[in-house]
Amino acid sequence: MSLTQTDLQKIRNIVREAIAPMEGKLEALENDIKEIYQMIKEIQGAAITDKRFQKLNLKDKLLKINTELLATAKEAGITLPRP
Numbered sequence: 150m151s152l153t154q155t156d157l158q159k160i161r162n163i164v165r166e167a168i169a170p171m172e173g174k175l176e177a178l179e180n181d182i183k184e185i186y187q188m189i190k191e192i193q194g195a196a197i198t199d200k201r202f203q204k205l206n207l208k209d210k211l212l213k214i215n216t217e218l219l220a221t222a223k224e225a226g227i228t229l230p231r232p
Contacts, residue, residue, distance in 0.1 A: 152160075202210065222229050 202213065205213065219229065
């Protein structure tokens with residue numbers, strides 16, 4: 150049994166109709182994957198900073214942490230107690 154041109158055209162139409170509803174979902178999935186890759190890239194960038202931090206001596210680490218803490222507190226509108 151061989152398929153006629155009409156049969157092949159009907160099959161193509163059925164396939165197109167089956168795929169059409171999935172196109173939007175496919176585009177959304179592609180966008181999600183791009184966002185995930187961007188997040189991974191940002192996390193890896195942060196890891197590089199952590200490696201540099203680990204190489205600092207103890208005094209420089211503490212000074213860096215203090216600077217970050219003060220900046221974060223200021224951003225949050227909090228006044229930290231001082232000894």
